[in-house]
Amino acid sequence: MAKTNPGRFFEDYALGQVIAHAVPRTVSGGERALYHALYPARHALFSSDAFAQGCGLPAAPLDDLIAFHTVFGKTVPDISLNAVANLGYAEGRWHRPVWPGDTLRSESEVIGLKQNSNGTSGVVWVRTRGLNQTGETVLDYVRWVMVRKRDLDAPAPVTAIPDLAKAVAADDLVVPPALSFSGYDFTLAGEPHRWGDYELGEVIDHVDGVTVEEAEHMLATRLWQNTAKVHFDATFRDDGKRLIYGGHVISLARALSFNGLANAQMIVGLNGGAHANPCFAGDTVKAWSEVLDKAETGAPGVGAIRLRLVAVKAGGQPGALKGEDGKYLPEVLLDLDYWALMPL
Amino acid sequence: MAKTNPGRFFEDYALGQVIAHAVPRTVSGGERALYHALYPARHALFSSDAFAQGCGLPAAPLDDLIAFHTVFGKTVPDISLNAVANLGYAEGRWHRPVWPGDTLRSESEVIGLKQNSNGTSGVVWVRTRGLNQTGETVLDYVRWVMVRKRDLDAPAPVTAIPDLAKAVAADDLVVPPALSFSGYDFTLAGEPHRWGDYELGEVIDHVDGVTVEEAEHMLATRLWQNTAKVHFDATFRDDGKRLIYGGHVISLARALSFNGLANAQMIVGLNGGAHANPCFAGDTVKAWSEVLDKAETGAPGVGAIRLRLVAVKAGGQPGALKGEDGKYLPEVLLDLDYWALMPL
Amino acid sequence: MAKTNPGRFFEDYALGQVIAHAVPRTVSGGERALYHALYPARHALFSSDAFAQGCGLPAAPLDDLIAFHTVFGKTVPDISLNAVANLGYAEGRWHRPVWPGDTLRSESEVIGLKQNSNGTSGVVWVRTRGLNQTGETVLDYVRWVMVRKRDLDAPAPVTAIPDLAKAVAADDLVVPPALSFSGYDFTLAGEPHRWGDYELGEVIDHVDGVTVEEAEHMLATRLWQNTAKVHFDATFRDDGKRLIYGGHVISLARALSFNGLANAQMIVGLNGGAHANPCFAGDTVKAWSEVLDKAETGAPGVGAIRLRLVAVKAGGQPGALKGEDGKYLPEVLLDLDYWALMPL
CATH class of the missing domain: 3.10.129.10 (Hotdog Thioesterase)
Known part of the structure; x- marks a missing residue:
């Protein structure tokens, strides 16, 4: 057998x-430390127990x-x-x-x-x-x-x-019961921009880039116990390349989006997503976002913002997603549509 | 001085x-997280406190x-x-x-x-x-x-x-006192194969492969505070190569063996082992196992299985270990002989 | 905006x-585990709760x-x-x-x-x-x-x-109140050399070397949430190289200095430091130290030692710091001047 x-x-x-x-x-805290080593993750709610407590949570999730x-x-x-x-x-x-x-x-x-x-x-x-x-x-x-x-x-x-559904309805988003952004510390969070400062259609270039290494995406992908051969075995594909787990690109782009969206603290909804083109070691990944929607949540000081997060490699431009043929541009790696919670 | x-x-x-x-x-949990990032380790007893508690332990070791x-x-x-x-x-x-x-x-x-x-x-x-x-x-x-x-x-x-001793006698293996596989959850463990399903002489091809990177083996070897220069200093050997710590290959092969031996949960005996050929970054490591022996343990639902775990690089074939000259084949990296505990 | x-x-x-x-x-312990994977760090006070408790601390910091x-x-x-x-x-x-x-x-x-x-x-x-x-x-x-x-x-x-100040005065160094090296275990610490064994002007070649990888310095630099583009984006500099965060070289050199300074347990003062030349992936980093000063601290069994820690790449020689022109030699990466606590 x-x-x-x-x-x-x-x-x-x-x-x-x-x-x-x-x-x-x-x-455990080990997974968190590794996550923060693998991605330039800096959202304060997930970095600091003290900050999370200031937002009503018992500690940083x-x-x-x-x-x-x-x-x-x-x-x-x-x-x-x-x-x-x-x-x-x-x-x-x-x-x-x-x-x-x-x-x-x-x-x-x-x-x-x-x-x-x-x-x-x-x-x-x-x-x-x-x-x-x-x-x-x-x-x-x-x-x-x-x-x-x-x-x-x-x-x-x-x-x-x-x-x-084309998108999760704002009313269906789950806000952690205790969460409050009433006493939110914008200084410690890293940026002054609040929910009201973002306009529908606004495009934000997150500026920073990361050149990806084989060791990094394999460490990450193993950490999630994802076993797909194509990520680890350079002899598996005919071209000798290891395909990078799409989720690695998601985390990289989300972390890069701190620069401009430092207050988009918690992801609460995933409306859609496409891994538009494969990513390989050596690619330099950058990211841009577009504001798709906004909603209030009823929780104190907490707004919801719907964002398109796009990861690109060299040649990608903020705002440029698809060609005239309606297909993703070859530089686009990821097109992700999500809801995040942000202080009003 | x-x-x-x-x-x-x-x-x-x-x-x-x-x-x-x-x-x-x-x-701490930090070492565990790193171990699970460095190797595709998935044995449930070491991954989940809840699973370990279901096996009588206070938490996952x-x-x-x-x-x-x-x-x-x-x-x-x-x-x-x-x-x-x-x-x-x-x-x-x-x-x-x-x-x-x-x-x-x-x-x-x-x-x-x-x-x-x-x-x-x-x-x-x-x-x-x-x-x-x-x-x-x-x-x-x-x-x-x-x-x-x-x-x-x-x-x-x-x-x-x-x-x-050529091998640790089955009677000398130490089973943790509280361990019980009577209520073992084969679904969460990942495979249905129990102790009785393995036959002496059976060879299992673990299928998956991992192409090894310099950064990974150095992270691992440092984590164990192993200081041998040959693993870290590319100028130490005349050929400019860093020799990979043999234990890195052991852990890689053991983790790969999950695919076919997901229920060989705990290693309790090390009967012998040879680092047959050196491993270098760029090698794609695969593994196969051979069932060498089986024994009961007296603990509830717990059997012992003696396994030969072989790591190979490109060209290695399941079951192929030594040449006609009695020497290890050049593709063989590791030949390890160990006892593990498995649900009856 | x-x-x-x-x-x-x-x-x-x-x-x-x-x-x-x-x-x-x-x-958390996650940051510690990563630190010990990224650098060959082995100072016992930071590695073992039991050792730290033997020195009067509640646990390993x-x-x-x-x-x-x-x-x-x-x-x-x-x-x-x-x-x-x-x-x-x-x-x-x-x-x-x-x-x-x-x-x-x-x-x-x-x-x-x-x-x-x-x-x-x-x-x-x-x-x-x-x-x-x-x-x-x-x-x-x-x-x-x-x-x-x-x-x-x-x-x-x-x-x-x-x-x-050219250097922090020894009297201004802060020794943790409970710290005592009276019962210091030199065997577990790894070396027998105590404060009295080091002479002013003594130069110690730390012997070991580490060849640096891109993945490693990026993991480290991200872990500290250092966002400078030059460390991560290979397209940022004209030469396509990622500059390694100077602190990565500091930690690498400090960890290498264990071999000869295993008992320089706690860093308590930073007197000065220069990142003399840039470090890039592929460089093999070695280190040497020079004893600059010594002082007693008043704490039981605890002396202070002032050290120059120098990191070099290929071609660097112990004791060789600057050329006749007074400028750092091109092989010198780091010149750091610090105080550490050591058992008397």
């Missing part, structure tokens, strides 16, 4: 199927993207080991902070299936939930991937395409 | 001598090889700074888990000496013990190295070759 | 101005240079983003240890200004203080940098050059 995990193929998924993903993980990557990484062996493409995200919400000492696990429900017309692959939609040690949801999101078929003769499933 | 440590030479060792190694170290590397690293300045070759391991046992907050130190007793016939070097056998802050043994093992003489005229010691 | 931080220019500073730096940071880098890193966006050169340090003192769980922030007072005769830049002197969560000073030091002017027509400020 073969003992290794070959991953699931398209015909292995069934609508309504719930997959419990393996290897729960307890996170782990960075919201640590939660995302940890939950996501667990799904890889079951969802994307045989994926041809990572197609999209939708309806992502952060439900509660993750604290040092929490243990995270993940499960995914298959909510959509569509075999491709060529009969060799299909699209699988899953709603993934991250749970903590008491079974509370810390995060959930929908993701869809194109997966190969193992047996080309396997019958096509009934097509079921989920009806996904 | 010269203040730096020149290391010990062959004539500096005496039978029965006990060497207390310097620089005790307190380990630090990975068994963190204990090994920490204990081993301390011996380097006294044992192997002038070593020509790291010849073997035997009779290794893990006596108790290491927890975050524990402080580890090491001591070694010289248990064998044999000058080489050329008179320029000799073999030193030591039994090394790792101790925690209360003086309890956490780990012990025998290791032997070939060490240069400083003074070629120094008299040869009486030859004393220790009588070492 | 531009939202990103352009940094301050020379005309933005005023004598007496106090700048509160952003992004406080809570440090975080390495003294973790405190320095964390405090320093916060000043970069306000002080040195537009700096042309990092000119010097003086009057640095460590006031109290930093423990896991502490939250550090920084503030700087402008204590000197002098416009350069060319009118395009000027020198700014600041006294930077690092504070913990209860507002206690953990560290302070003077630093001066040359900063560009944005507006060349801006009037020159009144020249004010602070009167800085």
Whole structure:
């Protein structure tokens, strides 16, 4: 009997199927320190217990993207080991902070299936939930991937395409109950710009750049227990390149966005996202953001801001996303649409 | 007076001598996070407090090889700074888990000496013990190295070759008192294969590969406070290459072996090991295992499995270890023989 | 309104101005583990809770240079983003240890200004203080940098050059109240050499070398939340090289100095320092020290030793610092003058 995990193929998924993903993980200050070494992360709420306490929280939570990557990484062996493409995200919400000492696990429900017309692959939609040690949801999101078929003769499933929201409605965003930005310290946070200072359509060039190294993206990707061969094995692809985990680019861009969005403290919603072009070691990643929407939240001093976060490599320009053909420009690495909480 | 440590030479060792190694170290969740970033480590017992609690432990211990590397690293300045070759391991046992907050130190007793016939070097056998802050043994093992003489005229010691077991007897393995696999969660552990599913002689190809970077092996080797120049200084060897610490390859191979041996949770015995060929940055490391033996332990639901773990670089094939000349194939990096605990 | 931080220019500073730096940071065992992975740090007082307790402390503090880098890193966006050169340090003192769980922030007072005769830049002197969560000073030091002017027509400020001590007087060094080296364990510390064994003028070659990688210096520099573009963006300089943060070289040299100065346990004073030449990835860094002064402290068994710590790259020789022209030799990377505490 073969003992290794070959991953699931398209015909292995069934609508309504719930997959419990393996290897729960307890996170600590070690994961935070590594996150802050791997990315230029500086949002004060996640850096300082004292700052977080000033915002009503008992201590600094782990960075919201640590939660995302940890939950996501667990799904890889079951969802994307045989994926041809990572197609999209939708309806992502952060439900509660993750604290040092929490243990995270993940499960995914298959909510959509569509075999491709060529009969060799299909699209699988899953709603993934991250749970903590008491079974509370810390995060959930929908993701869809194109997966190969193992047996080309396997019958096509009934097509079921989920009806996904274009964006999480502001009313559905979860603000941690105790959170208050009434006494927010803009000086310690690093920038004076508040929610009211951002205008719809405004584009912010985050200026800074990071040239990516192989060791860094592999350290990060392993830390999230993401096992996809393509990230680690230089002999796996014909061109001898290791493809950088898309989440590494997300964290890099989000951290770079501090410069101009230092007060976009907590990510609470993931509306959509595309890994537009592959990223490789040696690329210098920069980022820009566009303000897509704004909403109030009811929590004291807390506004929500919807942002498009774009990561680019050399040649990318702030505001330049797609060509006349409607396709992403070749310099664009990431186009992410998310909600963050910001002081009013 | 010269203040730096020149290391010990062959004539500096005496039978029965006990060497207390310097620089005790307190380990924390930081070391665990780094271990999980440096290696694709996913064994659930070491990843999740909740999973470990389900196995009767108070929390997840630090990975068994963190204990090994920490204990081993301390011996380097006294044992192997002038070593020509790291010849073997035997009779290794893990006596108790290491927890975050524990402080580890090491001591070694010289248990064998044999000058080489050329008179320029000799073999030193030591039994090394790792101790925690209360003086309890956490780990012990025998290791032997070939060490240069400083003074070629120094008299040869009486030859004393220790009588070492070919393998730790199953009855001598130490199972943590509270450990129980009666309620083991195979889903969260990642694989359904239990002790009874593995057959003697079975060979498992672990499939995945990792291309090694200079920054990674140096981070790891420093973390264990291993100071051998050859790992860090590219100007030390004539070929300008940094030799990768053999323990880095051990941890890499062990972590890769998750894919097929996810339930070989705890390493409890080290029967032997050879660093067959040097590993350098740029090598893509893969691994395979062979089932050498099995035994019951008396602990609830806990079996022991003896495994040969082989790390190879490009060209290595599962099951291919030595050539017709009885020597290791040039692609073989590591041949390790160990006992692990696995659910029955 | 531009939202990103352009940094301050020379005309933005005023004598007496106090700048509160952003992004406080809570440090943990994660930062320590990373520090010990990034540098071959082995001073026992910072490695082992048990050893530190034997010296009267409640536990092992975080390495003294973790405190320095964390405090320093916060000043970069306000002080040195537009700096042309990092000119010097003086009057640095460590006031109290930093423990896991502490939250550090920084503030700087402008204590000197002098416009350069060319009118395009000027020198700014600041006294930077690092504070913990209860507002206690953990560290302070003077630093001066040359900063560009944005507006060349801006009037020159009144020249004010602070009167800085050539070295911190031994009587002004702060020894942690409980510290005692009366029961110091030289074996566990790693070397037998005590305060009385070091002679003024003695030069110690620390022997070991480390070849530096891009990933390592970037991980380190990000961990301290130092955002200077020149360290991360390979496209920023015309030569495509990333300049290594000078503090990375300080920590590397200090860690290498363990070999010969294992008992120079705590850094308590920073008398001066020059980053003599730039360091780039690929350089192999070695270090040597010179004993500049010695003093007693009054604390039980605790002496103070003033050391010159020099980091060099290939070609550097112990004791060789400057050429006949009085300028640093091209192989010299760092010339640091500090006080450390050592057992009598």
